[in-house]
Amino acid sequence: MIGLFRDFANGILKENPVFRLVLGMCPVLAVTAAVENGFWMGMAVIFVLTSSNLIIAILRHVIPEKIRIPCFIVVIATFVTMADLVMNAYLPAIHVKLGIFVPLIVVNCIILARAEAFASKRPILNSIADGLGMGIGFTLALLVISSVREILGTANLMIAGNPVFTGGLGFEPARVMVSPPGAFITMGVLLGLLNVATGRGRLKS
Amino acid sequence: MADYKVVVSSSPHLKTAVTTPILMRDVVIALLPAALAAIVFFGMNALTVMLVSVVSAVASEALFQKITGKAVTIGDFSAVVTGLLLAFNLPASVPLWIPVVGSAFAMIIVKQLFGGLGQNFLNPALAARAVLLASWPAHLTAVVGPFDVKTTATALVVMKTGQGQIPSLFDMFIGNMAGQLGETSALALIIGALYLLARKVIDWRTPVSYLGTVFVLTALFGRDPLSHLLAGGLMLGALFMATDYVTTPVTKKGRIIFGVGAGLITVLIRLYGGYPEGVTYAILLMNIATPLIDRFTVPRRFGYVKRS
Numbered sequence: 001m002i003g004l005f006r007d008f009a010n011g012i013l014k015e016n017p018v019f020r021l022v023l024g025m026c027p028v029l030a031v032t033a034a035v036e037n038g039f040w041m042g043m044a045v046i047f048v049l050t051s052s053n054l055i056i057a058i059l060r061h062v063i064p065e066k067i068r069i070p071c072f073i074v075v076i077a078t079f080v081t082m083a084d085l086v087m088n089a090y091l092p093a094i095h096v097k098l099g100i101f102v103p104l105i106v107v108n109c110i111i112l113a114r115a116e117a118f119a120s121k122r123p124i125l126n127s128i129a130d131g132l133g134m135g136i137g138f139t140l141a142l143l144v145i146s147s148v149r150e151i152l153g154t155a156n157l158m159i160a161g162n163p164v165f166t167g168g169l170g171f172e173p174a175r176v177m178v179s180p181p182g183a184f185i186t187m188g189v190l191l192g193l194l195n196v197a198t199g200r201g202r203l204k205s
Numbered sequence: 206m207a208d209y210k211v212v213v214s215s216s217p218h219l220k221t222a223v224t225t226p227i228l229m230r231d232v233v234i235a236l237l238p239a240a241l242a243a244i245v246f247f248g249m250n251a252l253t254v255m256l257v258s259v260v261s262a263v264a265s266e267a268l269f270q271k272i273t274g275k276a277v278t279i280g281d282f283s284a285v286v287t288g289l290l291l292a293f294n295l296p297a298s299v300p301l302w303i304p305v306v307g308s309a310f311a312m313i314i315v316k317q318l319f320g321g322l323g324q325n326f327l328n329p330a331l332a333a334r335a336v337l338l339a340s341w342p343a344h345l346t347a348v349v350g351p352f353d354v355k356t357t358a359t360a361l362v363v364m365k366t367g368q369g370q371i372p373s374l375f376d377m378f379i380g381n382m383a384g385q386l387g388e389t390s391a392l393a394l395i396i397g398a399l400y401l402l403a404r405k406v407i408d409w410r411t412p413v414s415y416l417g418t419v420f421v422l423t424a425l426f427g428r429d430p431l432s433h434l435l436a437g438g439l440m441l442g443a444l445f446m447a448t449d450y451v452t453t454p455v456t457k458k459g460r461i462i463f464g465v466g467a468g469l470i471t472v473l474i475r476l477y478g479g480y481p482e483g484v485t486y487a488i489l490l491m492n493i494a495t496p497l498i499d500r501f502t503v504p505r506r507f508g509y510v511k512r513s
């Protein structure tokens with residue numbers, strides 16, 4: 001039980017896929033211009049990551065060593081297609097905004113990394129815990145980055161089509177923050193702040 | 206035992222009395238004519254923008270260094286130079302929070318986060334200008350004309366759109382035209398640059414190859430090369446930004462490559478790009494290429510013979 005919780009909590013801060021492993025940067029940088037996009041991207045990743053971890057953990061003794069990567073990809077691609085079709089059916093507006101980045105979850109490093117490094121070697125429950133933890137860690141990171149970007153870049157926050165701050169926040173939005181350079185700036189500054197806060201990267205004297 | 210007065214140390218063994226504060230103070234002195242011209246043409250607004258920009262640049266650097274527990278280095282004048290250069294790249298009528306945000310970005314994000322003076326890979330003033338332009342384009346492009354402080358199209362916008370009248374070459378040379386507050390007076394900028402050349406603070410290679418490339422290319426493309434030299438931020442960029450020590454090549458050959466590259470990008474953006482002016486992006490792009498240029502232009506070592 002403690003092991004399960006440790007595997008779950010691991011992905012949230014200690015090995016946060018975005019701020020610690022720095023994996024899957026493509027969606028992190030590309031879809032975080034708005035909180036809503038970040039949230040749904042995170043949901044899709046949680047679903048794919050947990051499901052593929054589960055299946056791969058079940059099949060871990062069946063999959064031949066030499067062709068394990070293609071096998072993982074087949075499993076991952078199946079779940080990504082499911083996520084893609086479900087989003088297309090029930091969240092068409094979000095699906096249009098996320099565009100190519102939903103199918104691209106197939107090649108997202110986090111998912112393959114967890115399959116290879118974790119799920120293919122651990123029991124089923126631990127793999128589920130790891131997938132959930134990593135997915136939630138990824139989602140939290142996306143939420144933090146996208147709220148910084150959306151607030152600074154639009155002086156407001158849109159949730160389910162409604163502005164959170166009626167009339168805006170009273171400053172002129174810095175449009176660079178919702179354009180691609182803003183993603184790099186936000187990501188870099190947040191990563192640095194987190195390292196300072198947790199005492200990482202400090203020179204050993 | 207004899208008391209040898211010998212100090213064992215690693216190279217360099219020859220040191221000059223020229224230090225960073227002296228160099229930076231020279232740059233500030235060299236920028237003063239252009240600052241004066243800005244005040245003459247754009248009035249007290251220009252002075253206010255410059256003061257706000259310089260003060261906030263120095264304050265941002267000091268604040269950041271205080272908070273992070275680093276030695277406060279505002280005495281080396283480099284923050285003053287960055288603040289002044291940023292102000293030179295803003296219209297005189299800009300709201301005053303723009304230079305504050307810009308200076309803070311330049312000093313904290315572009316300079317200090319990369320390790321402070323000597324470590325930044327981009328020119329802080331130009332990077333801040335690019336961010337300001339991407340964020341609040343309306344404020345940055347609403348440039349005002351001289352004396353009347355009315356929003357006017359710059360010579361480059363006129364050249365791009367073909368609407369309106371470009372100023373006479375003489376007006377462009379002395380700075381009697383619309384533009385960012387410190388870039389208009391080629392005369393004042395050249396006086397400052399000559400001072401720096403005489404003091405051997407800057408190298409002639411970058412500005413000459415930069416301006417030369419723009420001159421030749423605009424002539425080749427059938428434009429008026431002189432008005433392209435005098436319009437926009439080219440003089441300011443070529444004389445004061447492309448000669449920055451930190452973000453441009455150290456080798457002689459490298460400096461010429463830098464100048465030619467910046468000239469090429471500037472002309473391409475001006476003639477075929479979406480923006481009327483390309484100096485900012487040209488220099489920033491060449492800043493990024495600088496480590497590569499330095500690597501490929503390492504001079505021959507003394508006494509070294511190339512193996513055949």
